[in-house]
Amino acid sequence: MPDLGKYAFDVLASYGASLLLLGGLLALTLGRGAKVRQDMHKMEQRSKSRG
Amino acid sequence: MSIWEYANPKKFLTTSERVLPVLWVLAGVLCAVGLIWGFFFTPDDYRQGASVKIMFVHVPAAFIAINAWFMMLVASLIWVIRRHHVSALAAKAAAPVGVVMTLIALITGALWGHQIWGTWWVWDPRLTSFLVLFLFYLGYIALWSAIEDPDTAADLTSILCLVGSVFAVLSRYAVLFWNQGLHQGASLSLDKEENVADAFSNPLYVCMAGFGFLFLVLVLYRTGTEIRARRIRALMMRERMDA
Amino acid sequence: MKALLLRDLKLALRAGGGFGLGLAFFLIVTVLVPFSVGPQSELLARIAPGVLWLGALLACLLSLDRLLALDWEDGTLDLMATSPLPLEAVVTIKALAHWITTSLPLVLAAPVLGILLNLPTAGFQWLVVSLLLGTPALSVIGTFGAALTVGLKRGGLLLSLLVLPLYVPTLIFGAEAARRGADGMSVETPLLMLAGISAATLALLPFASAAVLRVNLR
Numbered sequence: 001m002p003d004l005g006k007y008a009f010d011v012l013a014s015y016g017a018s019l020l021l022l023g024g025l026l027a028l029t030l031g032r033g034a035k036v037r038q039d040m041h042k043m044e045q046r047s048k049s050r051g
Numbered sequence: 052m053s054i055w056e057y058a059n060p061k062k063f064l065t066t067s068e069r070v071l072p073v074l075w076v077l078a079g080v081l082c083a084v085g086l087i088w089g090f091f092f093t094p095d096d097y098r099q100g101a102s103v104k105i106m107f108v109h110v111p112a113a114f115i116a117i118n119a120w121f122m123m124l125v126a127s128l129i130w131v132i133r134r135h136h137v138s139a140l141a142a143k144a145a146a147p148v149g150v151v152m153t154l155i156a157l158i159t160g161a162l163w164g165h166q167i168w169g170t171w172w173v174w175d176p177r178l179t180s181f182l183v184l185f186l187f188y189l190g191y192i193a194l195w196s197a198i199e200d201p202d203t204a205a206d207l208t209s210i211l212c213l214v215g216s217v218f219a220v221l222s223r224y225a226v227l228f229w230n231q232g233l234h235q236g237a238s239l240s241l242d243k244e245e246n247v248a249d250a251f252s253n254p255l256y257v258c259m260a261g262f263g264f265l266f267l268v269l270v271l272y273r274t275g276t277e278i279r280a281r282r283i284r285a286l287m288m289r290e291r292m293d294a
Numbered sequence: 295m296k297a298l299l300l301r302d303l304k305l306a307l308r309a310g311g312g313f314g315l316g317l318a319f320f321l322i323v324t325v326l327v328p329f330s331v332g333p334q335s336e337l338l339a340r341i342a343p344g345v346l347w348l349g350a351l352l353a354c355l356l357s358l359d360r361l362l363a364l365d366w367e368d369g370t371l372d373l374m375a376t377s378p379l380p381l382e383a384v385v386t387i388k389a390l391a392h393w394i395t396t397s398l399p400l401v402l403a404a405p406v407l408g409i410l411l412n413l414p415t416a417g418f419q420w421l422v423v424s425l426l427l428g429t430p431a432l433s434v435i436g437t438f439g440a441a442l443t444v445g446l447k448r449g450g451l452l453l454s455l456l457v458l459p460l461y462v463p464t465l466i467f468g469a470e471a472a473r474r475g476a477d478g479m480s481v482e483t484p485l486l487m488l489a490g491i492s493a494a495t496l497a498l499l500p501f502a503s504a505a506v507l508r509v510n511l512r
Binding site: 004005006007010011013014015017018025028030032036040043046047 | 112148162163165272
């Protein structure tokens with residue numbers, strides 16, 4: 001851990017906030033992606049079975 | 052349904068499926084290396100001390116924030132002129148990424164500024180322009196989510212993006228005129244003496260590349276999601292028609 | 295074209311609402327400002343140009359959702375789209391009618407409200423001039439926003455979110471000109487920029503508004 005001196009709060013908060021925001025975006029993106037993928041798979045199966 | 056409606060998105064999906072894993076790894080590794088390098092293995096700046104480490108997230112985020120809008124502009128133009136659906140969806144997919152990047156740039160900038168400038172916020176031209184850019188992103192996303200019919204939404208948002216771009220540039224100049232500001236000049240440019248030292252610029256380049264790839268991955272993935280969502284919609288419509 | 299303009303003007307006057315509401319809003323906002331920042335006349339004099347500009351801008355914004363919505367609901371817009379008059383001309387006329395019925399009264403009211411806010415004597419003429427030059431841009435940009443949101447049920451809030459960022463340059467140059475005028479400085483540059491924005495938006499934005507309207511009418 002590097003010595004951040006009096007800037008410790010700001011540097012850590014910057015990295016923390018950035019990673020948090022990016023993580024949130026990533027989670028939302030992947031979550032919705034997985035859900036939509038599943039739904040589409042289901043839909044295609046259904047339309048195939050109906051002919 | 053025309054051939055474009057189906058074939059092109061399909062091709063996009065298969066191609067992106069193939070390159071996405073590579074890009075995910077590339078983006079992850081570059082971001083991790085750049086940020087770890089920047090955080091743990093860079094010296095303190097002689098004037099700004101350890102706060103210079105904030106730069107490694109601030110500058111790449113700001114860089115992506117602007118270029119994401121630029122990409123949306125190009126994608127909107129392609130949609131307006133050539134009417135490829137993938138293009139409109141890519142613009143839609145990029146907007147939230149742009150918002151997050153703008154927000155990161157604003158937050159990290161405030162954290163940095165409150166030590167170095169002694170204030171969380173000043174109405175400096177660059178900060179103000181970013182805030183305005185943030186508002187443009189919000190409006191764009193709000194318009195997308197407000198309109199039900201996907202083609203109408205794509206048309207309206209792309210025109211908004213074109214008009215908004217002109218006004219964003221105009222706002223930039225207006226804001227410059229309005230307040231000269233205290234933001235430092237460009238951190239990276241080839242011809243400037245006052246550039247940041249190599250010890251900082253090398254990890255910064257890695258971070259920027261990492262953020263760039265991260266943006267690319269996110270947009271490709273999100274575009275794929277949008278295409279699938281559109282396909283679900285089409286299938287549902289067909290079912291309703293059959294029933 | 296003239297007939298359309300006259301019709302719009304008549305409707306605005308007869309319906310009563312749009313014409314007076316903007317003015318009343320402008321008055322109320324101006325009255326509320328001293329309540330919120332305090333009654334010191336020096337402070338009020340300093341912020342008067344900016345406050346009046348902002349008040350006029352918000353009053354203008356407030357009336358935008360009625361700009362096209364009424365014609366949209368009763369199908370008049372569909373008729374206009376099929377009439378020989380190009381849609382670009384229609385939206386320009388609409389913007390002009392909005393300017394005459396909403397913005398122009400605001401411009402005329404601004405000096406009166408300036409008295410309430412202790413606006414320096416030198417500032418009055420420049421306030422009026424800057425508003426005269428800037429409000430056409432506000433109306434034209436507002437028409438674009440109204441065209442974007444015309445098909446939506448609850449478009450009002452979205453309309454503000456879309457239009458306000460577009461108002462930024464106009465507000466900056468307009469308020470800057472009014473402020474410089476009040477301080478007795480040279481107003482040439484911001485006024486020229488303001489006129490440039492108005493001219494450019496007036497020339498170009500109707501095409502965007504018409505394109506948007508066509509999409510919405512599809």
